[in-house]
Amino acid sequence: LTGAWGKVEEADKEKSRTVTGEAVVKMDAATKGRLLIRVRIGTAATALTESTRITLSTDIASHVDAVCKPRWIAWLLPEGKRASPLTIKAEKPVRVYAVELFREKSP
Numbered sequence: 618l619t620g621a622w623g624k625v626e627e628a629d630k631e632k633s634r635t636v637t638g639e640a641v642v643k644m645d646a647a648t649k650g651r652l653l654i655r656v657r658i659g660t661a662a663t664a665l666t667e668s669t670r671i672t673l674s675t676d677i678a679s680h681v682d683a684v685c686k687p688r689w690i691a692w693l694l695p696e697g698k699r700a701s702p703l704t705i706k707a708e709k710p711v712r713v714y715a716v717e718l719f720r721e722k723s724p
Contacts, residue, residue, distance in 0.1 A: 619643075620704075626712075631687075633712040636705055642716050644701040650721035651693060652700045657714040659687030672706040675699055687714060 620640035625632055660669050668683040673692055676699060680692040694700060700718055705711075 631714055633714045635710050635712050636707055637710045639704060639706045640713075642701075642703045642705070644703060644716075644718050651696045652698070652721070653719040654692045654694065654700055654703060655715075655717040655719070656690045656692075656705065657687060657716075658690060658705070658711055659684050659714070660709065660711050662686070669707055669709045669711055671708075671711060672704075674704045674706070675702070684711060687712065 621636055621638040622640045623635035623637065625634055627633075654673065656673060658671065660667070662668070662685045665685055668685045670681065670683050671690075673680045673682070673690070675694070678694055678698050680690075682690050684690070703716065705713060
């Protein structure tokens with residue numbers, strides 16, 4: 618982890634790190650198929666009108682979304698695109714609970 622990662626915190630029996638600005642996750646993911654990135658992310662706000670814009674990006678592709686209360690964001694990368702490094706950029710502080718990477722099963 619590099620960038621604007623906070624310390625590990627625990628609230629409501631869940632551990633998270635707060636991202637303030639831009640943070641990077643490096644993952645080892647060499648594959649010939651497509652990759653699915655799942656990020657469980659959210660803020661303390663529960664109202665949809667208080668959502669925070671986030672951008673997930675790799676070297677070549679990006680995905681823009683918005684979050685308020687914690688939820689999973691799934692992003693299927695185009696074939697041949699690398700998942701690492703994954704950059705998480707947020708307009709306001711957000712909590713990141715988990716980052717998962719799945720490889721498409723070969724036929």
